[in-house]
Amino acid sequence: MRKNKENTGLLGAVVRKIKFQLPPHSPEARLMFAVFESVARDLLLTGIKTHTPTGRPSTSSFRQKTAQLYMWSNMPHLDAVGINPVWVRKIFREAGLEYLYLPMKGESYEQFETKKL
Secondary structure, eight states, rough: OOHHHHHHHHHHHHHHHHHHSSOTTTTTHHHHHHHHHHHHHHHTTSSSOOOTTTTTTTTHHHHHHHHHHHHHTHHHHHHHOOOOOHHHHHHHHHTTTGGGGSSSOOOHHHHHHOOOO
């Protein structure tokens, strides 16, 4: 498993590859894709302190978990512009980045979804 700093460039390449599927000259499609780009950036927030000094979950851990759940979803923002979410997850898997959103080994999606931060 590679460190996330090393994956920044690789993730950027994956996002660019997916972006080529957008309909040209569509401001709505660019807006919908911006949501996905934000999700992709939030996936790299692993390794950041997960709790504040008071013991509350940090904003970055919340954003990362939300991004992971989005990657498991039907990705409505991409689906709305005609990009297949299954294909997107396939591109992540081919790039070796699926670990960014998969639950821990032996953990089901339902366990992951309900796990406290």
